[in-house]
Amino acid sequence: MSRLNYHHLYYFWQVARHGNLTQTARQLHISQSALSSQIKQLEQAMQVQLFERQGRTLTLTESGYQAMNYAEEIFRQGEELEQLLSSGGALSSATIRIGTLSTMSRNFIEQFIQPLVNQRECRYVLQSMDQTGLLHALSDHQLDLALTNIAVRGTNKQIWQYQQLARQPVAVIGWPGKALSPTLDASYQQQAWVLPYGDNPIRSGFDAISAQYQLKPYIMAEANDMAMLRLLTRDNDALAVMPEVVVRDELDSGMLTRYALLPSVYEPFYAVSIKRQWVHPQLNSLLDAFSASPLAHGDDLRDGNGQSNI
Helix, strand or coil: CCCCCCHHHHHHHHHHHHHHHHHHHHHHCCHHHHHHHHHHHHHHHCCCCEEEEEEEEEEEEEHHHHHHHHHHHHHHHHHHHHHHHHHHHEEEEEEEEEEEEEECCCHHHHHHHHHCCCCCCCEEEEEECCCHHHHHHCCCCCCCCCEEECCCCCCCCCCEEEEEEEEEEEEEEEEECCCCCCCCCHHHHCCEEEEEECCHHHHHHHHHHHHHHCCCEEEEECCHHHHHHHHHHHCCEEEEEEEEHHHHHHHHHHEEEEEEEEEEEEEEEEEEEECCCCCCCCCHHHHHHCCCCCEEECCCCCCCCCCCCC
């Protein structure tokens, strides 16, 4: 019979996650001595030391680190089991929770969720946050999927699944009526610009091309939010660099126009999830619908069999 007491393992997992015995005991509403005793019983049953105790500091041993990884998986799968059982036969109507990077194009997000808009049987929730918030929410099972334009890599604690949904070319956008060439040349020299701010691949690409063509742009404004760049471009007589999807409505109405494409500069859009046993039944159909849409236009990256990685 197994010597593993899952009640003791749960207490160990909570302490390992928080790294503080006193704080964990307070959150679990038990005494610190009782919590410490539960962990000692687990160590005695498993005949291993899980923590190095140095004064009030607890540090995971190698065995503790391995136990932490297994406990993480055990209790996450337990949460998924609860979700699955509590959903009964109505899994397809369960709310799908989508996180979106706060600086992403709203038009892109709207295009992605379009198949859900007219489905009365499926409710969806959109939550906007920064990249760190998205990853934390995914790992805590608060989201089914995250949309971002920042690539994600796995770590030794978490394996992320992600696929590139689209790779949009970056265009020079502005008010119509300017005498500008379809390629960046001296005609762009005297123009004012609104540009992405900071460590941004679009900005890096624009800066590299400016150096290549010896342009010295007058930068009127900078913003790290595509919605704000859209407003600045629409309301000021300045050029901007962004994917056309950001200003789709303004381009369609003739309020703005595209003057040129930045050579070899693209903005990628990713869908991110984590490996889990239970996947929302709407998720793969949503990804497949988008990959067939004009916005994906053949740049969807799948695995070698053409199947979604999520």
